Amino acid sequence: KNGLIVAxxxxxxxxxxxITKLLAERxxxxxxxxxxxxxxxxxxxxxxxxxxxxxxxxxxxCRRTDIVFVRDNGCCRVMLNGEDVSDAxxxxxxxxxxxxxxxxxxxxxxxxxxxxxMGEDGGVILEGRDIGTVVFPDAEVKFFLSxxxxxxxxxxxxxxxxxGEAVTLEQTIAAVVKRDEQDESxxxxxxxxxxxxxxxxxxxxxIDEVLALMEGKxxxxx
Ligand code: C5P
Numbered sequence: 001k002n003g004l005i006v007a008x009x010x011x012x013x014x015x016x017x018x019i020t021k022l023l024a025e026r027x028x029x030x031x032x033x034x035x036x037x038x039x040x041x042x043x044x045x046x047x048x049x050x051x052x053x054x055x056x057x058x059x060x061x062c063r064r065t066d067i068v069f070v071r072d073n074g075c076c077r078v079m080l081n082g083e084d085v086s087d088a089x090x091x092x093x094x095x096x097x098x099x100x101x102x103x104x105x106x107x108x109x110x111x112x113x114x115x116x117x118m119g120e121d122g123g124v125i126l127e128g129r130d131i132g133t134v135v136f137p138d139a140e141v142k143f144f145l146s147x148x149x150x151x152x153x154x155x156x157x158x159x160x161x162x163x164g165e166a167v168t169l170e171q172t173i174a175a176v177v178k179r180d181e182q183d184e185s186x187x188x189x190x191x192x193x194x195x196x197x198x199x200x201x202x203x204x205x206x207i208d209e210v211l212a213l214m215e216g217k218x219x220x221x222x
Pocket of ligand 1: 013034035036038095098099100102103127128129130131175185188218
C-alpha cells in the first residue's frame with residue numbers, strides 16, 4: 001500500500017472539499033471527490049432524459065458512463081465520457097438532482113465499485129457521505145465534518161454568488177437542508193457518522209484550525 005485510506009464524510013457545505021484538497025496536498029495524498037462522481041451521473045441522467053426512478057435505465061446508463069479525474073497543476077477536472085464537466089456539475093439544479101439520483105441502488109452500486117478501485121492502494125483521501133460507513137469501513141482514519149445549517153448555507157451561497165449564480169441566501173440554506181434530509185433518510189448508504197469517526201464541528205473554526213486538527217490525527221496513525 002502507498003499510504004493510509006482517509007475517509008471524510010459529512011453534510012453539504014461543511015467544508016469537506018476545501019479541507020480535503022488542502023489536507024491531500026499536505027500529506028501528498030490523492031484527493032477523491034466522490035460527490036463529483038454522483039454529480040456527473042446526475043448530469044448524464046438529465047441529458048439522457050432518464051426518469052429518476054427508472055432503475056433499469058439508470059443501470060444501463062451507469063454502465064456506459066465513464067468517469068475519470070484528470071489532475072493538472074493541483075486542479076482536479078472531472079471528465080464524463082471524455083468531456084470536461086467540472087463546471088456543469090456545480091449548478092444548484094444538478095445539486096438537487098444528484099441528491100435524488102444518489103439514492104438509487106444501481107447508481108450507488110456502480111460508483112461503489114469504482115470508488116473502491118480508486119482507493120484500494122491507499123495514499124488517498126476520499127470525501128463523501130458514506131465513505132467511512134460503506135465504501136471503506138476499514139479506513140485507517142475517519143472524519144465526520146459538520147457545521148450548523150446556517151453556516152453551511154452561507155458558505156454555499158458565497159460560492160454560488162461568486163460564480164454569478166442568481167440565488168438568495170434563504171433559497172440556498174433551504175436547498176442545503178433539503179439535500180441533507182434526503183441524504184440522511186435514504187434507504188441505501190444514508191449519510192451518518194461512522195461509530196469510529198472523529199467528529200468535527202467546523203462552525204466558527206477557521207480552515208487552518210480544522211486542517212491542523214485533521215493533519216494531527218492522520219500523522220498519529222502514519
Ligand atoms: O459532496 P457533494 O455536495 O458534491 O455531493 C453531492 C450529492 O452527492 C450529495 O448531496 C449526495 O446526495 C451525493 N453523494 C452521496 N454519496 C457520496 C457523495 C455524494 O450520496 N459518497
